[in-house]
Amino acid sequence: SQWGEENLQALSIQEGEDVTMNCSYKTYTTVVHWYRQDSGRGPALIILIRSNEREKRSGRLRATLDTSSQSSSLSITAAQCEDTAVYFCATDPSSSFSKLVFGQGTSLSVVP
Amino acid sequence: GPKVLQIPSHQIIDMGQMVTLNCDPVSNHLYFYWYKQILGQQMEFxxxxxxxxxxxKSKLFKDQFSVERPDGSYFTLKIQPTALEDSAVYFCASSLLDWGYEQYFGPGTRLTVL
Known part of the structure; x- marks a missing residue:
């Protein structure tokens, strides 16, 4: 799982497998952003989940948010090689102007 | 989708020099951000x-840093003078709305201070 003093995590799975990445955060938030970052590029938002949603789906992606345990997860169903990337969760603890706080990230490698 | 551009992609300078990083945000966006990522570490606001x-601004935004967007042109981050610890990838982001909405990131500028 991401956060705190943890180093960047690395996961390697085979094509077709399911994978879940977890994120625990320290500061209260009502929204969690999940970004993916491909090599040499900036982060791109893949799912934004709010506290009133608890679960959100987008294609093969599914995000959950549990504000009581201050945790979120991102699942990928039937992973494909193009899902290979670094995945970050980010919270926005500010109640006024936005300032994202990123986790360490999970480096996901999907191999044939 | 909307794109944020950053110029240059890589900048190498000597310690003590001034550097300006340029960001071309999404055209109708109103909020702009800079983040710093040291190799192998998490991105920081x-x-x-x-x-x-x-x-x-965060504690990382030292007195040597400044930002501006004159006349709706590039959103810039200036560091004067630079220090060795400023070596990192700097990401610009923009958003149409503020808190709780998507930020669009550029590809980053890799700054190397020698």
Whole structure:
């Protein structure tokens, strides 16, 4: 799982497998952003989940948010090689102007 | 989708010199951000900017840093003078709305201070 003093995590799975990445955060938030970052590029938002949603789906992606345990997860169903990337969760603890706080990230490698 | 551009992609300078990193945000966006990422570490917030003003800055945003967006042109991050610890990838982001909405990131500028 991401956060705190943890180093960047690395996961390697085979094509077709399911994978879940977890994120625990320290500061209260009502929204969690999940970004993916491909090599040499900036982060791109893949799912934004709010506290009133608890679960959100987008294609093969599914995000959950549990504000009581201050945790979120991102699942990928039937992973494909193009899902290979670094995945970050980010919270926005500010109640006024936005300032994202990123986790360490999970480096996901999907191999044939 | 909307794109944020950053120029240059890589900048190498000597310690003590001034550097300006340029960001071309999404055209109708109103909120602008800079983040810093040291190799192997998490991305960290530097500053946000709205209506010509810095709204909030982190402890990483040292006195040597400044931001501006003159006349709706590039959103710039200037470091003067640079220090070795400023070596990192700097990401610019922009958003149409503020808190709780998507930020669009550029590809980053890799700054190397020698």
């Amino acid at each position: 530097l500053v946000n900017f709205y209506n010509g003003k810095v709204m909030e």
